[in-house]
Amino acid sequence: MSSVYFIGAGPGDPELITVKGKRLIEQADLVLYAGSLVPRELVACARDDAEVADSAPLSLSETHELMLRTVRSGGIVARVHTGDPGLYGAVREQAELLDREGVRWEIVPGVTSASAAVAAAGRSFTVPGGTQTLILSRLAGRTPVPESEHLRELARHGSSMAVYLSAGDPEGVRNALLEGGMASSTFALVAYRVGWPEEKIVETTVSGLAQTARDNGFTRQTLFVVLPGQDAESARSLLYDEDFRHMFRG
CATH class of the missing domain: 3.30.950.10 (Tetrapyrrole methylase, C-terminal domain)
Structure with a gap:
Protein backbone atom coordinates (compact mmCIF):
# COMPACT_ATOMS: atom_id res chain seq x y z
CA MET A 1 0.00 0.00 0.00
CA SER A 2 1.25 3.47 -0.87
CA SER A 3 1.56 6.30 1.64
CA VAL A 4 1.49 9.22 -0.82
CA TYR A 5 -0.96 9.57 -3.70
CA PHE A 6 -0.46 12.16 -6.44
CA ILE A 7 -4.04 12.79 -7.51
CA GLY A 8 -5.18 14.43 -10.73
CA ALA A 9 -7.91 16.85 -9.71
CA GLY A 10 -9.07 17.61 -13.23
CA PRO A 11 -9.34 21.15 -14.61
CA GLY A 12 -11.34 22.68 -11.76
CA ASP A 13 -14.87 21.29 -11.71
CA PRO A 14 -15.17 19.36 -8.40
CA GLU A 15 -17.11 16.67 -10.25
CA LEU A 16 -14.38 16.11 -12.86
CA ILE A 17 -12.26 13.96 -10.58
CA THR A 18 -12.09 10.18 -10.61
CA VAL A 19 -13.97 8.14 -8.04
CA LYS A 20 -10.61 6.82 -6.81
CA GLY A 21 -9.16 10.30 -6.47
CA LYS A 22 -12.10 11.57 -4.43
CA ARG A 23 -12.05 8.47 -2.21
CA LEU A 24 -8.38 8.97 -1.41
CA ILE A 25 -8.92 12.64 -0.53
CA GLU A 26 -11.73 11.56 1.81
CA GLN A 27 -9.44 9.03 3.49
CA ALA A 28 -6.24 11.07 3.70
CA ASP A 29 -4.68 12.43 6.87
CA LEU A 30 -2.96 15.22 4.92
CA VAL A 31 -4.51 16.82 1.83
CA LEU A 32 -1.93 18.99 0.12
CA TYR A 33 -3.29 20.92 -2.85
CA ALA A 34 -2.07 23.68 -5.19
CA GLY A 35 -4.51 26.43 -4.23
CA SER A 36 -3.55 28.67 -7.14
CA LEU A 37 -4.84 26.04 -9.59
CA VAL A 38 -7.10 23.70 -7.60
CA PRO A 39 -10.28 25.22 -6.09
CA ARG A 40 -10.76 24.73 -2.35
CA GLU A 41 -14.17 23.16 -3.08
CA LEU A 42 -12.45 20.20 -4.68
CA VAL A 43 -10.83 19.15 -1.40
CA ALA A 44 -13.84 20.05 0.76
CA CYS A 45 -14.59 16.33 1.02
CA ALA A 46 -11.55 15.82 3.28
CA ARG A 47 -12.17 14.48 6.78
CA ASP A 48 -12.91 17.08 9.45
CA ASP A 49 -9.83 15.99 11.38
CA ALA A 50 -7.52 15.90 8.33
CA GLU A 51 -4.87 18.54 7.76
CA VAL A 52 -5.65 20.49 4.58
CA ALA A 53 -2.83 22.69 3.32
CA ASP A 54 -2.37 24.97 0.31
CA SER A 55 1.02 24.27 -1.26
CA ALA A 56 1.03 27.41 -3.46
CA PRO A 57 3.27 29.44 -1.10
CA LEU A 58 5.46 26.47 -0.14
CA SER A 59 8.80 25.37 -1.57
CA LEU A 60 9.53 21.82 -2.69
CA SER A 61 11.41 21.09 0.53
CA GLU A 62 8.56 22.45 2.64
CA THR A 63 5.92 20.33 0.89
CA HIS A 64 8.21 17.31 1.23
CA GLU A 65 8.60 17.86 4.97
CA LEU A 66 4.83 18.09 5.39
CA MET A 67 4.32 14.82 3.52
CA LEU A 68 7.16 13.08 5.35
CA ARG A 69 5.85 14.13 8.75
CA THR A 70 2.46 12.60 7.96
CA VAL A 71 3.93 9.40 6.54
CA ARG A 72 6.24 8.92 9.54
CA SER A 73 3.25 9.17 11.86
CA GLY A 74 1.54 6.40 9.88
CA GLY A 75 -0.75 8.64 7.89
CA ILE A 76 -1.80 8.85 4.24
CA VAL A 77 -1.10 11.86 2.02
CA ALA A 78 -3.26 13.05 -0.87
CA ARG A 79 -1.09 15.36 -2.98
CA VAL A 80 -3.66 17.00 -5.26
CA HIS A 81 -2.51 18.34 -8.64
CA THR A 82 -4.50 20.23 -11.25
CA GLY A 83 -5.48 18.35 -14.41
CA ASP A 84 -3.54 15.14 -14.91
CA PRO A 85 -0.27 14.69 -12.95
CA GLY A 86 1.37 13.13 -16.00
CA LEU A 87 1.10 16.36 -18.01
CA TYR A 88 3.17 19.30 -16.74
CA GLY A 89 2.55 17.92 -13.26
CA ALA A 90 6.03 18.29 -11.68
CA VAL A 91 5.63 14.96 -9.91
CA ARG A 92 9.13 13.74 -10.69
CA GLU A 93 10.91 16.09 -8.29
CA GLN A 94 8.61 15.20 -5.41
CA ALA A 95 8.77 11.48 -6.15
CA GLU A 96 12.57 11.47 -6.15
CA LEU A 97 12.62 12.89 -2.62
CA LEU A 98 10.13 10.28 -1.47
CA ASP A 99 12.19 7.52 -3.08
CA ARG A 100 15.23 8.60 -1.08
CA GLU A 101 13.20 8.11 2.09
CA GLY A 102 11.82 4.78 0.96
CA VAL A 103 8.26 6.12 0.84
CA ARG A 104 5.88 4.32 -1.50
CA TRP A 105 3.83 6.56 -3.78
CA GLU A 106 1.27 6.20 -6.55
CA ILE A 107 -0.18 8.41 -9.30
CA VAL A 108 -3.94 8.64 -9.81
CA PRO A 109 -4.68 10.09 -13.28
CA GLY A 110 -7.05 12.98 -13.85
CA VAL A 111 -8.94 14.77 -16.61
CA THR A 112 -6.73 17.21 -18.49
CA LEU A 227 -9.20 21.38 -34.49
CA PRO A 228 -8.73 20.84 -38.24
CA GLY A 229 -11.59 19.40 -40.27
CA GLN A 230 -14.41 20.45 -37.94
CA ASP A 231 -16.45 21.84 -40.83
CA ALA A 232 -16.24 18.71 -43.00
CA GLU A 233 -19.91 17.83 -43.55
CA SER A 234 -19.05 14.37 -44.83
CA ALA A 235 -17.09 13.45 -41.71
CA ARG A 236 -19.08 10.57 -40.27
CA SER A 237 -17.88 7.56 -38.32
CA LEU A 238 -18.06 4.22 -40.09
CA LEU A 239 -19.18 2.64 -36.84
CA TYR A 240 -22.79 3.62 -37.46
CA ASP A 241 -22.81 3.06 -41.20
CA GLU A 242 -25.42 0.42 -42.10
CA ASP A 243 -22.90 -1.41 -44.28
CA PHE A 244 -20.16 -1.46 -41.62
CA ARG A 245 -19.63 -4.96 -40.20
CA HIS A 246 -17.68 -6.06 -37.13
CA MET A 247 -17.61 -9.03 -34.74
CA PHE A 248 -20.82 -7.93 -32.94
CA ARG A 249 -22.73 -6.90 -36.05
CA GLY A 250 -23.14 -9.42 -38.86
Missing part, protein backbone atom coordinates in the same frame (compact mmCIF):
# COMPACT_ATOMS: atom_id res chain seq x y z
CA SER A 113 -8.11 20.62 -19.49
CA ALA A 114 -7.87 19.86 -23.23
CA SER A 115 -10.37 17.03 -22.88
CA ALA A 116 -12.67 19.15 -20.72
CA ALA A 117 -12.49 22.11 -23.11
CA VAL A 118 -13.37 20.09 -26.20
CA ALA A 119 -16.19 18.35 -24.36
CA ALA A 120 -17.61 21.68 -23.17
CA ALA A 121 -17.48 22.96 -26.75
CA GLY A 122 -19.24 19.87 -28.08
CA ARG A 123 -16.31 19.07 -30.36
CA SER A 124 -13.90 16.21 -31.00
CA PHE A 125 -10.14 16.03 -31.47
CA THR A 126 -10.43 13.45 -34.22
CA VAL A 127 -12.43 13.59 -37.44
CA PRO A 128 -13.55 10.48 -39.39
CA GLY A 129 -11.54 10.46 -42.60
CA GLY A 130 -9.49 13.39 -41.29
CA THR A 131 -6.99 13.91 -38.51
CA GLN A 132 -6.58 10.97 -36.15
CA THR A 133 -3.87 12.58 -34.06
CA LEU A 134 -3.72 14.97 -31.11
CA ILE A 135 -0.53 16.84 -30.16
CA LEU A 136 -0.17 18.35 -26.68
CA SER A 137 2.58 20.93 -26.36
CA ARG A 138 3.52 24.47 -25.34
CA LEU A 139 5.58 27.48 -26.30
CA ALA A 140 9.09 27.71 -24.90
CA GLY A 141 9.33 29.95 -21.84
CA ARG A 142 11.32 29.62 -18.65
CA THR A 143 10.97 25.92 -19.39
CA PRO A 144 12.69 25.31 -22.75
CA VAL A 145 11.22 23.22 -25.58
CA PRO A 146 13.40 21.13 -27.94
CA GLU A 147 13.71 22.83 -31.33
CA SER A 148 12.26 19.73 -33.00
CA GLU A 149 9.13 20.26 -30.86
CA HIS A 150 8.69 23.94 -31.66
CA LEU A 151 5.01 24.63 -32.39
CA ARG A 152 6.03 25.57 -35.92
CA GLU A 153 7.39 22.06 -36.50
CA LEU A 154 4.46 20.32 -34.84
CA ALA A 155 1.95 22.34 -36.87
CA ARG A 156 3.37 20.84 -40.06
CA HIS A 157 1.51 17.61 -39.23
CA GLY A 158 -1.83 19.35 -39.70
CA SER A 159 -3.28 17.43 -36.77
CA SER A 160 -5.30 18.60 -33.80
CA MET A 161 -3.27 20.46 -31.19
CA ALA A 162 -3.73 21.63 -27.62
CA VAL A 163 -1.28 24.34 -26.56
CA TYR A 164 -0.78 24.68 -22.83
CA LEU A 165 1.07 27.23 -20.67
CA SER A 166 1.31 29.81 -23.44
CA ALA A 167 -1.33 32.41 -22.56
CA GLY A 168 1.32 35.09 -22.09
CA ASP A 169 2.22 35.05 -25.78
CA PRO A 170 -0.88 34.33 -27.88
CA GLU A 171 0.75 36.04 -30.86
CA GLY A 172 3.62 33.58 -30.59
CA VAL A 173 1.18 30.67 -30.68
CA ARG A 174 -0.65 32.06 -33.72
CA ASN A 175 2.53 32.89 -35.60
CA ALA A 176 4.11 29.49 -34.97
CA LEU A 177 1.01 27.67 -36.22
CA LEU A 178 0.83 29.77 -39.36
CA GLU A 179 4.58 29.38 -40.00
CA GLY A 180 4.11 25.63 -39.78
CA GLY A 181 1.57 25.72 -42.59
CA MET A 182 -1.64 25.56 -40.59
CA ALA A 183 -4.39 27.24 -42.63
CA SER A 184 -5.39 30.59 -41.14
CA SER A 185 -9.07 29.57 -41.31
CA THR A 186 -8.56 26.37 -39.26
CA PHE A 187 -11.15 26.06 -36.49
CA ALA A 188 -9.80 26.79 -33.01
CA LEU A 189 -10.90 27.27 -29.42
CA VAL A 190 -9.58 29.65 -26.80
CA ALA A 191 -10.52 28.12 -23.45
CA TYR A 192 -10.22 30.12 -20.23
CA ARG A 193 -10.29 28.58 -16.72
CA VAL A 194 -11.88 25.37 -17.93
CA GLY A 195 -14.01 23.72 -15.27
CA TRP A 196 -14.18 26.81 -13.03
CA PRO A 197 -17.36 28.87 -12.49
CA GLU A 198 -15.94 31.63 -14.71
CA GLU A 199 -15.11 29.22 -17.54
CA LYS A 200 -15.31 30.78 -20.98
CA ILE A 201 -14.69 28.99 -24.27
CA VAL A 202 -14.61 31.06 -27.43
CA GLU A 203 -14.66 29.65 -30.96
CA THR A 204 -12.31 31.31 -33.43
CA THR A 205 -9.74 30.46 -36.10
CA VAL A 206 -5.97 30.05 -36.02
CA SER A 207 -5.51 33.57 -37.40
CA GLY A 208 -7.86 34.93 -34.74
CA LEU A 209 -6.33 33.17 -31.71
CA ALA A 210 -4.32 36.10 -30.41
CA GLN A 211 -7.01 38.73 -30.93
CA THR A 212 -9.60 36.51 -29.25
CA ALA A 213 -7.40 36.02 -26.22
CA ARG A 214 -6.53 39.72 -25.99
CA ASP A 215 -10.08 40.97 -26.50
CA ASN A 216 -11.33 38.74 -23.68
CA GLY A 217 -8.45 39.45 -21.32
CA PHE A 218 -7.36 35.80 -21.19
CA THR A 219 -3.85 36.15 -19.76
CA ARG A 220 -3.67 33.13 -17.43
CA GLN A 221 -5.03 29.59 -17.27
CA THR A 222 -5.86 29.69 -20.97
CA LEU A 223 -5.64 26.81 -23.40
CA PHE A 224 -5.44 27.08 -27.20
CA VAL A 225 -7.02 24.17 -29.08
CA VAL A 226 -6.68 23.73 -32.84
Whole structure:
Protein backbone atom coordinates (compact mmCIF):
# COMPACT_ATOMS: atom_id res chain seq x y z
CA MET A 1 0.00 0.00 0.00
CA SER A 2 1.25 3.47 -0.87
CA SER A 3 1.56 6.30 1.64
CA VAL A 4 1.49 9.22 -0.82
CA TYR A 5 -0.96 9.57 -3.70
CA PHE A 6 -0.46 12.16 -6.44
CA ILE A 7 -4.04 12.79 -7.51
CA GLY A 8 -5.18 14.43 -10.73
CA ALA A 9 -7.91 16.85 -9.71
CA GLY A 10 -9.07 17.61 -13.23
CA PRO A 11 -9.34 21.15 -14.61
CA GLY A 12 -11.34 22.68 -11.76
CA ASP A 13 -14.87 21.29 -11.71
CA PRO A 14 -15.17 19.36 -8.40
CA GLU A 15 -17.11 16.67 -10.25
CA LEU A 16 -14.38 16.11 -12.86
CA ILE A 17 -12.26 13.96 -10.58
CA THR A 18 -12.09 10.18 -10.61
CA VAL A 19 -13.97 8.14 -8.04
CA LYS A 20 -10.61 6.82 -6.81
CA GLY A 21 -9.16 10.30 -6.47
CA LYS A 22 -12.10 11.57 -4.43
CA ARG A 23 -12.05 8.47 -2.21
CA LEU A 24 -8.38 8.97 -1.41
CA ILE A 25 -8.92 12.64 -0.53
CA GLU A 26 -11.73 11.56 1.81
CA GLN A 27 -9.44 9.03 3.49
CA ALA A 28 -6.24 11.07 3.70
CA ASP A 29 -4.68 12.43 6.87
CA LEU A 30 -2.96 15.22 4.92
CA VAL A 31 -4.51 16.82 1.83
CA LEU A 32 -1.93 18.99 0.12
CA TYR A 33 -3.29 20.92 -2.85
CA ALA A 34 -2.07 23.68 -5.19
CA GLY A 35 -4.51 26.43 -4.23
CA SER A 36 -3.55 28.67 -7.14
CA LEU A 37 -4.84 26.04 -9.59
CA VAL A 38 -7.10 23.70 -7.60
CA PRO A 39 -10.28 25.22 -6.09
CA ARG A 40 -10.76 24.73 -2.35
CA GLU A 41 -14.17 23.16 -3.08
CA LEU A 42 -12.45 20.20 -4.68
CA VAL A 43 -10.83 19.15 -1.40
CA ALA A 44 -13.84 20.05 0.76
CA CYS A 45 -14.59 16.33 1.02
CA ALA A 46 -11.55 15.82 3.28
CA ARG A 47 -12.17 14.48 6.78
CA ASP A 48 -12.91 17.08 9.45
CA ASP A 49 -9.83 15.99 11.38
CA ALA A 50 -7.52 15.90 8.33
CA GLU A 51 -4.87 18.54 7.76
CA VAL A 52 -5.65 20.49 4.58
CA ALA A 53 -2.83 22.69 3.32
CA ASP A 54 -2.37 24.97 0.31
CA SER A 55 1.02 24.27 -1.26
CA ALA A 56 1.03 27.41 -3.46
CA PRO A 57 3.27 29.44 -1.10
CA LEU A 58 5.46 26.47 -0.14
CA SER A 59 8.80 25.37 -1.57
CA LEU A 60 9.53 21.82 -2.69
CA SER A 61 11.41 21.09 0.53
CA GLU A 62 8.56 22.45 2.64
CA THR A 63 5.92 20.33 0.89
CA HIS A 64 8.21 17.31 1.23
CA GLU A 65 8.60 17.86 4.97
CA LEU A 66 4.83 18.09 5.39
CA MET A 67 4.32 14.82 3.52
CA LEU A 68 7.16 13.08 5.35
CA ARG A 69 5.85 14.13 8.75
CA THR A 70 2.46 12.60 7.96
CA VAL A 71 3.93 9.40 6.54
CA ARG A 72 6.24 8.92 9.54
CA SER A 73 3.25 9.17 11.86
CA GLY A 74 1.54 6.40 9.88
CA GLY A 75 -0.75 8.64 7.89
CA ILE A 76 -1.80 8.85 4.24
CA VAL A 77 -1.10 11.86 2.02
CA ALA A 78 -3.26 13.05 -0.87
CA ARG A 79 -1.09 15.36 -2.98
CA VAL A 80 -3.66 17.00 -5.26
CA HIS A 81 -2.51 18.34 -8.64
CA THR A 82 -4.50 20.23 -11.25
CA GLY A 83 -5.48 18.35 -14.41
CA ASP A 84 -3.54 15.14 -14.91
CA PRO A 85 -0.27 14.69 -12.95
CA GLY A 86 1.37 13.13 -16.00
CA LEU A 87 1.10 16.36 -18.01
CA TYR A 88 3.17 19.30 -16.74
CA GLY A 89 2.55 17.92 -13.26
CA ALA A 90 6.03 18.29 -11.68
CA VAL A 91 5.63 14.96 -9.91
CA ARG A 92 9.13 13.74 -10.69
CA GLU A 93 10.91 16.09 -8.29
CA GLN A 94 8.61 15.20 -5.41
CA ALA A 95 8.77 11.48 -6.15
CA GLU A 96 12.57 11.47 -6.15
CA LEU A 97 12.62 12.89 -2.62
CA LEU A 98 10.13 10.28 -1.47
CA ASP A 99 12.19 7.52 -3.08
CA ARG A 100 15.23 8.60 -1.08
CA GLU A 101 13.20 8.11 2.09
CA GLY A 102 11.82 4.78 0.96
CA VAL A 103 8.26 6.12 0.84
CA ARG A 104 5.88 4.32 -1.50
CA TRP A 105 3.83 6.56 -3.78
CA GLU A 106 1.27 6.20 -6.55
CA ILE A 107 -0.18 8.41 -9.30
CA VAL A 108 -3.94 8.64 -9.81
CA PRO A 109 -4.68 10.09 -13.28
CA GLY A 110 -7.05 12.98 -13.85
CA VAL A 111 -8.94 14.77 -16.61
CA THR A 112 -6.73 17.21 -18.49
CA SER A 113 -8.11 20.62 -19.49
CA ALA A 114 -7.87 19.86 -23.23
CA SER A 115 -10.37 17.03 -22.88
CA ALA A 116 -12.67 19.15 -20.72
CA ALA A 117 -12.49 22.11 -23.11
CA VAL A 118 -13.37 20.09 -26.20
CA ALA A 119 -16.19 18.35 -24.36
CA ALA A 120 -17.61 21.68 -23.17
CA ALA A 121 -17.48 22.96 -26.75
CA GLY A 122 -19.24 19.87 -28.08
CA ARG A 123 -16.31 19.07 -30.36
CA SER A 124 -13.90 16.21 -31.00
CA PHE A 125 -10.14 16.03 -31.47
CA THR A 126 -10.43 13.45 -34.22
CA VAL A 127 -12.43 13.59 -37.44
CA PRO A 128 -13.55 10.48 -39.39
CA GLY A 129 -11.54 10.46 -42.60
CA GLY A 130 -9.49 13.39 -41.29
CA THR A 131 -6.99 13.91 -38.51
CA GLN A 132 -6.58 10.97 -36.15
CA THR A 133 -3.87 12.58 -34.06
CA LEU A 134 -3.72 14.97 -31.11
CA ILE A 135 -0.53 16.84 -30.16
CA LEU A 136 -0.17 18.35 -26.68
CA SER A 137 2.58 20.93 -26.36
CA ARG A 138 3.52 24.47 -25.34
CA LEU A 139 5.58 27.48 -26.30
CA ALA A 140 9.09 27.71 -24.90
CA GLY A 141 9.33 29.95 -21.84
CA ARG A 142 11.32 29.62 -18.65
CA THR A 143 10.97 25.92 -19.39
CA PRO A 144 12.69 25.31 -22.75
CA VAL A 145 11.22 23.22 -25.58
CA PRO A 146 13.40 21.13 -27.94
CA GLU A 147 13.71 22.83 -31.33
CA SER A 148 12.26 19.73 -33.00
CA GLU A 149 9.13 20.26 -30.86
CA HIS A 150 8.69 23.94 -31.66
CA LEU A 151 5.01 24.63 -32.39
CA ARG A 152 6.03 25.57 -35.92
CA GLU A 153 7.39 22.06 -36.50
CA LEU A 154 4.46 20.32 -34.84
CA ALA A 155 1.95 22.34 -36.87
CA ARG A 156 3.37 20.84 -40.06
CA HIS A 157 1.51 17.61 -39.23
CA GLY A 158 -1.83 19.35 -39.70
CA SER A 159 -3.28 17.43 -36.77
CA SER A 160 -5.30 18.60 -33.80
CA MET A 161 -3.27 20.46 -31.19
CA ALA A 162 -3.73 21.63 -27.62
CA VAL A 163 -1.28 24.34 -26.56
CA TYR A 164 -0.78 24.68 -22.83
CA LEU A 165 1.07 27.23 -20.67
CA SER A 166 1.31 29.81 -23.44
CA ALA A 167 -1.33 32.41 -22.56
CA GLY A 168 1.32 35.09 -22.09
CA ASP A 169 2.22 35.05 -25.78
CA PRO A 170 -0.88 34.33 -27.88
CA GLU A 171 0.75 36.04 -30.86
CA GLY A 172 3.62 33.58 -30.59
CA VAL A 173 1.18 30.67 -30.68
CA ARG A 174 -0.65 32.06 -33.72
CA ASN A 175 2.53 32.89 -35.60
CA ALA A 176 4.11 29.49 -34.97
CA LEU A 177 1.01 27.67 -36.22
CA LEU A 178 0.83 29.77 -39.36
CA GLU A 179 4.58 29.38 -40.00
CA GLY A 180 4.11 25.63 -39.78
CA GLY A 181 1.57 25.72 -42.59
CA MET A 182 -1.64 25.56 -40.59
CA ALA A 183 -4.39 27.24 -42.63
CA SER A 184 -5.39 30.59 -41.14
CA SER A 185 -9.07 29.57 -41.31
CA THR A 186 -8.56 26.37 -39.26
CA PHE A 187 -11.15 26.06 -36.49
CA ALA A 188 -9.80 26.79 -33.01
CA LEU A 189 -10.90 27.27 -29.42
CA VAL A 190 -9.58 29.65 -26.80
CA ALA A 191 -10.52 28.12 -23.45
CA TYR A 192 -10.22 30.12 -20.23
CA ARG A 193 -10.29 28.58 -16.72
CA VAL A 194 -11.88 25.37 -17.93
CA GLY A 195 -14.01 23.72 -15.27
CA TRP A 196 -14.18 26.81 -13.03
CA PRO A 197 -17.36 28.87 -12.49
CA GLU A 198 -15.94 31.63 -14.71
CA GLU A 199 -15.11 29.22 -17.54
CA LYS A 200 -15.31 30.78 -20.98
CA ILE A 201 -14.69 28.99 -24.27
CA VAL A 202 -14.61 31.06 -27.43
CA GLU A 203 -14.66 29.65 -30.96
CA THR A 204 -12.31 31.31 -33.43
CA THR A 205 -9.74 30.46 -36.10
CA VAL A 206 -5.97 30.05 -36.02
CA SER A 207 -5.51 33.57 -37.40
CA GLY A 208 -7.86 34.93 -34.74
CA LEU A 209 -6.33 33.17 -31.71
CA ALA A 210 -4.32 36.10 -30.41
CA GLN A 211 -7.01 38.73 -30.93
CA THR A 212 -9.60 36.51 -29.25
CA ALA A 213 -7.40 36.02 -26.22
CA ARG A 214 -6.53 39.72 -25.99
CA ASP A 215 -10.08 40.97 -26.50
CA ASN A 216 -11.33 38.74 -23.68
CA GLY A 217 -8.45 39.45 -21.32
CA PHE A 218 -7.36 35.80 -21.19
CA THR A 219 -3.85 36.15 -19.76
CA ARG A 220 -3.67 33.13 -17.43
CA GLN A 221 -5.03 29.59 -17.27
CA THR A 222 -5.86 29.69 -20.97
CA LEU A 223 -5.64 26.81 -23.40
CA PHE A 224 -5.44 27.08 -27.20
CA VAL A 225 -7.02 24.17 -29.08
CA VAL A 226 -6.68 23.73 -32.84
CA LEU A 227 -9.20 21.38 -34.49
CA PRO A 228 -8.73 20.84 -38.24
CA GLY A 229 -11.59 19.40 -40.27
CA GLN A 230 -14.41 20.45 -37.94
CA ASP A 231 -16.45 21.84 -40.83
CA ALA A 232 -16.24 18.71 -43.00
CA GLU A 233 -19.91 17.83 -43.55
CA SER A 234 -19.05 14.37 -44.83
CA ALA A 235 -17.09 13.45 -41.71
CA ARG A 236 -19.08 10.57 -40.27
CA SER A 237 -17.88 7.56 -38.32
CA LEU A 238 -18.06 4.22 -40.09
CA LEU A 239 -19.18 2.64 -36.84
CA TYR A 240 -22.79 3.62 -37.46
CA ASP A 241 -22.81 3.06 -41.20
CA GLU A 242 -25.42 0.42 -42.10
CA ASP A 243 -22.90 -1.41 -44.28
CA PHE A 244 -20.16 -1.46 -41.62
CA ARG A 245 -19.63 -4.96 -40.20
CA HIS A 246 -17.68 -6.06 -37.13
CA MET A 247 -17.61 -9.03 -34.74
CA PHE A 248 -20.82 -7.93 -32.94
CA ARG A 249 -22.73 -6.90 -36.05
CA GLY A 250 -23.14 -9.42 -38.86
